[in-house]
Amino acid sequence: MILRDISFVSPQENILFDDVLLDLAEKEEQGEMLRLWESKEIFIVLGRIGKEQEELNMEHVKKDRIPVLRRSSGGGTVVQGRGCLNYSLILEKAKHRQLQDIRGSYQFILGRIISILKKEKIDAQFMPISDIALVSSQKKISGNAQKRGRKFLLHHGTILYDFPIEAIEKYLAFPKDMPPYRQGRSHRDFVTNLGLSLDRVKEILKQPFPVDRVVNDLYESEKKILSTFLSAKDVRIFIK
Numbered sequence: 001m002i003l004r005d006i007s008f009v010s011p012q013e014n015i016l017f018d019d020v021l022l023d024l025a026e027k028e029e030q031g032e033m034l035r036l037w038e039s040k041e042i043f044i045v046l047g048r049i050g051k052e053q054e055e056l057n058m059e060h061v062k063k064d065r066i067p068v069l070r071r072s073s074g075g076g077t078v079v080q081g082r083g084c085l086n087y088s089l090i091l092e093k094a095k096h097r098q099l100q101d102i103r104g105s106y107q108f109i110l111g112r113i114i115s116i117l118k119k120e121k122i123d124a125q126f127m128p129i130s131d132i133a134l135v136s137s138q139k140k141i142s143g144n145a146q147k148r149g150r151k152f153l154l155h156h157g158t159i160l161y162d163f164p165i166e167a168i169e170k171y172l173a174f175p176k177d178m179p180p181y182r183q184g185r186s187h188r189d190f191v192t193n194l195g196l197s198l199d200r201v202k203e204i205l206k207q208p209f210p211v212d213r214v215v216n217d218l219y220e221s222e223k224k225i226l227s228t229f230l231s232a233k234d235v236r237i238f239i240k
Contacts, residue, residue, distance in 0.1 A: 001031075001032040001033065001034055001209055001210050001211050001212060002030075002031070002032070002033050002034070002211070002212075002213055002214070002215050003033075003034050003035075003036070003206065003211045003213070003214045003215070004021075004033055004034070004035040004036070004214075004215060004216060005035075005036045005037075005202070005214070005216050006035060006036075006037060006216055006218070007037040007038050007039065007040075008037070009040070011039060011041070011043040011045075011067050011069055011080070012069060012230060012235055012236065013226065013230070014037055014039055014080075014086075015045060015069050015071050015235055016226060016229045016230060016233060016235060017035070017037075017222075017226060018035065018071075018088045018154055018156055019072055019147075019154070019229060019233075020222050020225045020226050020229060021033050021035065021088070021090045021154070021222075022090055022147060022149055022152060022153075022154040023225055024221060024222065024225065025090050025092070025149070025151070025152040026149045026150060026151055026152055028151075029221060030090075030219075030221075031090075031092065032089075032090055032091055032092055032095075032152075033088070033089070033090040034087065034088070034089055034205070034206070034209050034211055035086075035087065035088040035089075035090075036085065036086070036087055036088075036202055036205060037085075037086050037088070038082065038084065038085050038086060038198070039080045039081055039082070039084070040081075040082060041067075041081060042066055042079065042080065042081035042167060042171075043066060043067040043068070043069060043079075043080050043081070044056065044061065044066055044067070044068045044069070044077060044078070044079055044080070044171060044172075045068075045069050045070070045071050045077065045078045045080060046068065046069070046070045046071070046077050046237065047070075047071065047073065047074050047075045047076055047077065047145060048070070048071065048072060048073060048074050049074070050070065050076070050077050052068060052237050054173065054176065055076075055077045055172065055173055055175070056068065056077070056171060056172060056173060057170065057171055057172065057173055060170050060171055061171055064171075066171060067236070068236070068237040069235045069236055069237065070235050070236075070237060071145070071235070072147050073145040073146055073147040073154065073156065074145050074146070074147075075130065075143065075144065075145030075146075076143060076145075076175065077172055078143060078158060079163075079167050079168050079171055079172060080158075081163065081164070081167065082162075082163070083160065083161060083162035083163030083164065083193065084158050084159070084160055084161075084163045085158070085159045085161060085198060085201050085202065085205075086156060086157070086158055086159075087156065087157055087159065087205045088154065088155070088156040089109065089153075089154070089155040089156070089209070090152055090153075090154060091109075091152060091153055091155065092151060092152055093148075093151060093152065093153060094151065096108065099153060102146065102148070103128070103129060105146070105153065105155070106126075106128070106129060106130045106144065106146075107126055107128075109144075109155055110126050110130070110132055110142070110144065110157075111126060112208035112209070113132065113142075113204070113205065113208050114126055114132060115208065116204050116205075116207045116208050117132075117204065120200075120204060122134070122194065123135040123136060124141065127140070127179060127181050128179070129179070130143065130144040130145065130146075130157075131143055131144070131179065131181075132144075133181065134192065137192065138181055138183075139189075139190060139191060139192040140182075140190055140191050140192070141159065141160050141191075141192060141193070141194055142157050142158055142159050142160070143157060143158055144156065144157035144158075145157070159194065159201055159205065160191065160192065160193045160194065161193055161194045161195070161196050161197070161198065161201045162193055162195070162196075162198075163193055165187070165188055165191055165192070165193070166188070168187045168188075168191055169186065169187040169188050172187060174186070174187075
């Protein structure tokens with residue numbers, strides 16, 4: 001597995017590069033990857049079928065001119081920015097029998113991360129369908145989503161380590177659908193940070209996966225497909 005610690009300047013490039021990695025894997029031009037990235041600016045990402053009028057506090061979003069994008073995977077709406085580290089996995093389904101079932105795949109991948117968190121004295125647990133939460137407070141520290149190809153899957157998620165939680169409450173509406181463990185709590189009462197440094201969180205995310213080399217420059221094939229996706233895919237909904 002190759003580690004790619006690659007963050008782009010624009011929200012669109014950050015979102016679409018995950019699709020580039022999956023596309024190349026499906027074409028058998030690249031294999032399994034772990035990507036780490038973080039945005040310098042605040043922006044919002046809707047899931048594949050998310051509805052901005054239902055999921056966003058549009059008054060604040062428009063007033064503050066916050067970019068809003070849509071990703072190709074499912075899952076809920078996420079506020080991105082400094083203090084929110086993203087990790088993306090490109091995994092070959094044939095190599096891991098646990099990936100054949102979507103629910104089982106979440107438990108398999110998140111279980112690996114949780115095992116490392118526990119070694120770091122962070123008591124975390126898997127909360128179906130696709131969250132990691134702290135045991136003591138039942139507060140969420142990681143949300144995850146997937147896009148499944150024929151041979152590979154894209155699994156990506158967030159780890160909050162030093163993110164302004166008030167931004168989540170400001171820009172996201174209270175969700176209509178929520179996991180039972182949320183128990184009707186507000187964003188501020190439901191989500192929390194790990195309180196760790198960025199470097200430490202990166203090291204935690206590297207440990208569960210068999211990384212054998214690091215490549216942080218873009219391949220020409222990646223540049224070409226990313227350029228194509230930027231021209232062809234309308235990921236923007238509202239943007240400054």
